[in-house]
Amino acid sequence: MDDIEIIGLIAATLTTAAFLPQVYQTWKTKDVSGLSLPMFTMFFVGIVFWLIYGVLKESLSIILANAITVISSFLLLYFKIKYGKN
Amino acid sequence: MDDIEIIGLIAATLTTAAFLPQVYQTWKTKDVSGLSLPMFTMFFVGIVFWLIYGVLKESLSIILANAITVISSFLLLYFKIKYGKN
Numbered sequence: 001m002d003d004i005e006i007i008g009l010i011a012a013t014l015t016t017a018a019f020l021p022q023v024y025q026t027w028k029t030k031d032v033s034g035l036s037l038p039m040f041t042m043f044f045v046g047i048v049f050w051l052i053y054g055v056l057k058e059s060l061s062i063i064l065a066n067a068i069t070v071i072s073s074f075l076l077l078y079f080k081i082k083y084g085k086n
Numbered sequence: 087m088d089d090i091e092i093i094g095l096i097a098a099t100l101t102t103a104a105f106l107p108q109v110y111q112t113w114k115t116k117d118v119s120g121l122s123l124p125m126f127t128m129f130f131v132g133i134v135f136w137l138i139y140g141v142l143k144e145s146l147s148i149i150l151a152n153a154i155t156v157i158s159s160f161l162l163l164y165f166k167i168k169y170g171k172n
Contacts, residue, residue, distance in 0.1 A: 008139040014132025018125045034120050039104045046100025053094040053147065061139065062148075 001060070008061025016068050023072040032080045040080060044073045087146070094147025102154050109158040118166045126166060130159045 026032060047070045054062030112118060133156045140148030 004139065004142045007135055007142065011132050011135030011139050014128050014135060016132075018129035018132060021122065021125055036107065039107055042100050043104035046097050046102075046104060049093055049097030049100060053090065053097050056090045056093065057143075057145070059143070 005060055008059065009064070012061045012065035016065050019069060020072060023075055026076055026079050030079065030083045032076075032084045035076065035080045035084070037077075037080055037084065040073070040077060044070070044077055047073055091146055094145065095150070098147045098151035102151050105155060106158060109161055112162055112165050116165065116169045118162075118170045121162065121166045121170070123163075123166055123170065126159070126163060130156070130163055133159055 026035075047066050050062060051066040051070055053059075054066055112121075133152050136148060137152040137156055139145075140152055
């Protein structure tokens with residue numbers, strides 16, 4: 001692994017670690033009022049594109065970060081559809 | 087620009103576009119209660135690392151996405167520090 005990839009992995013760890021408590025809190029509180037369904041769907045599709053980009057670029061950092069985020073975003077989307085009123 | 091970069095730019099557009107209304111809404115409502123300062127600081131530092139990664143990898147998509155996000159995250163951090171009580 002080269003030095004650039006280490007910087008990418010630091011980036012991936014920080015942004016992914018910052019996102020996960022949000023997922024946990026939403027799961028615990030069932031409060032999805034702060035999530036806009038259209039915006040979050042757009043975000044989710046964007047993450048899927050980032051994942052494809054990472055695979056095509058053979059970038060371990062991008063693949064790891066977005067694989068984890070795609071799963072946790074999917075959970076948030078599921079919570080939103082299950083618990084959301086608006 | 088190659089085909090892979092087009093996929094990256096679609097990804098960048100979607101995830102960045104999904105994030106901006108959050109910034110706008112926070113600016114309008116001054117409601118920063120949903121933002122955790124430590125988590126958001128971690129996210130911000132992560133985005134800075136992604137930006138460095140994008141520059142080193144010479145990836146236009148990663149640079150564009152994270153340059154915009156670093157500015158808007160900085161605004162959110164500023165709102166949090168200015169308006170946040172907890």
